[in-house]
Amino acid sequence: MKILINIWTYWCFFITFLIFLFFLPINLMLIFLFGKIGKEIFVRYNYYVAHLLIFFYGMRKKVSGSFPFTHNQPCVYIANHKSYLDVIIIASLVSQKIKYLGKAEVFDWPLVGLLSRHSGQIPVKREDKDSRQRAYDAMKKSIDEGFSIILFPEGGWRHSGDGGHPNPYGFENEKILNPFRNGAFRLAIEKNVPIVPIALLNAGERFSSKTMKVIPGNIDVFIFDLIHTKHNDDPLDINQVCYDMIYKKLKNYWR
Secondary structure (H helix, E strand, O other): OHHHHHHHHHHHHHHHHHHHHHHHHHHHHHHHHOHHHHHHHHHHHHHHHHHHHHHHOOEEEEEEEOOOOOOOOOOEEEEOOOOOHHHHHHHHHOOOOEEEEEEHHHHHOOOHHHHHHHOOOEEEOOOOHHHHHHHHHHHHHHHHOOOEEEEOOOOOOOOOOOOOOOOOOOOOOOOOOOOOOOHHHHHHHHHOOOEEEEEEOOHHHHEOOOOOOEOOEEEEEEEOOOEOOOOOOOHHHHHHHHHHHHHHHHHHHHO
């Protein structure tokens, strides 16, 4: 079984590379030759690319809760974060214009970083206060332009043995759900847009960031109802509500 999983993992990395190369010329033309419209097309059609990747990974989404989405206005999507697969899953769920808040290190990766930077995705250095403020301002501007924002309010994950990696948020090793940062909730309240909490129930099992092994099968996702915000809401209160909802769903799934 271990040998089969290794073979499947190599296949998944190989097909990801091939798909990336196939779409690279199209992506570069959209981003650099067609201006704002090209960037919007790039963001939207990644919805279909994400479906393609999940198919070739031998996975199938099982989505429950408030799905398909009935809203089409800007909002803030939040989700727990345990796997590199998380971004692909959410891209396959949301077909509207979206932007991600991502770690600044990703924007330095070859080609991937180039596409991320120039397609308008939003980098942040978690340990840098000025960087966090610039990212926050960029997210507000993006909402004004009609984009929804994807955030992972935990800020990342941490496994046993990750002691050599930066830990600016004080993540606990192997915790089912680390505390949420408050930026997503301040953003939604300030821009008066709803929040959509998403529980990615087993993405970390399908593609483990610890072992880097890919295992085919069902991807279980739960979409919560829209949480509408008002300007006088307390972001800490909304934070706690969203945290409790996702934590309870994860705990019940894994008990």
